[in-house]
Amino acid sequence: MDIIHGDIEPHRRYLANVSEEMRARRLDKYRLKADSMQFVPFICVSDLINHKSAKWRRFMHPLDPISLDDLKNWFGVPNEAARLLRHRTVALNDGAPLWGGLTQVHVGKLPAQPGFDFSCLASEQRAAVLQMSKRLLYGYVAPDDAEQPAVAGVIRYMLELARQLKPLALVLSDLVVCPDDHVIFESVPLVVADNILIYGEGRISTRGNTRIDAMQIRHVDV
Numbered sequence: 770m771d772i773i774h775g776d777i778e779p780h781r782r783y784l785a786n787v788s789e790e791m792r793a794r795r796l797d798k799y800r801l802k803a804d805s806m807q808f809v810p811f812i813c814v815s816d817l818i819n820h821k822s823a824k825w826r827r828f829m830h831p832l833d834p835i836s837l838d839d840l841k842n843w844f845g846v847p848n849e850a851a852r853l854l855r856h857r858t859v860a861l862n863d864g865a866p867l868w869g870g871l872t873q874v875h876v877g878k879l880p881a882q883p884g885f886d887f888s889c890l891a892s893e894q895r896a897a898v899l900q901m902s903k904r905l906l907y908g909y910v911a912p913d914d915a916e917q918p919a920v921a922g923v924i925r926y927m928l929e930l931a932r933q934l935k936p937l938a939l940v941l942s943d944l945v946v947c948p949d950d951h952v953i954f955e956s957v958p959l960v961v962a963d964n965i966l967i968y969g970e971g972r973i974s975t976r977g978n979t980r981i982d983a984m985q986i987r988h989v990d991v
Contacts, residue, residue, distance in 0.1 A: 775812025815950035845906035946971035
């Protein structure tokens with residue numbers, strides 16, 4: 770059996786039906802064009818998947834983030850989801866926020882100039898930039914906060930770093946993990962699939978941060 774193009778038919782009853790239009794709309798979120806890609810199922814794959822192998826690289830596509838929203842939507846927590854999570858957290862904590870937003874970061878320790886060379890910063894400034902980057906990626910960011918010059922400088926740094934890293938998205942139709950298989954994603958920031966189906970003790974793990982965007986993720990006992 771070809772480890773990529775295995776027979777999908779025995780698994781079809783467990784898979785959500787995803788139209789070409791639905792798939793194209795999802796890929797538009799990442800500014801990826803469905804008509805320039807091939808979509809194949811990965812069936813009973815037990816392998817390390819990364820960009821170094823030509824076998825896998827042909828299914829990987831470059832991502833080009835141009836805004837903080839891109840970074841949050843693709844690799845972190847979308848801003849609206851972070852806003853709702855913050856409100857729920859506050860309510861569960863009797864009105865005392867467990868996460869206080871960007872005010873918890875010492876903005877005064879950030880570089881004042883909107884453009885800076887991270888490697889030339891003092892250790893305290895580097896720590897503040899990294900802390901702010903994490904808050905911006907995973908927390909709620911109010912528009913006024915993002916417009917502060919020091920914060921805008923961190924956003925610029927995050928975008929420049931993301932472009933230097935040249936992130937790739939792995940795009941496929943379906944991933945079927947059979948009972949004894951172990952699929953490892955290594956340095957794959959984003960996986961976009963119609964379905965992810967895992968049988969029995971089959972496993973998926975990651976080396977590095979990987980975000981999975983699937984219409985359906987399903988586990989079937991065997």
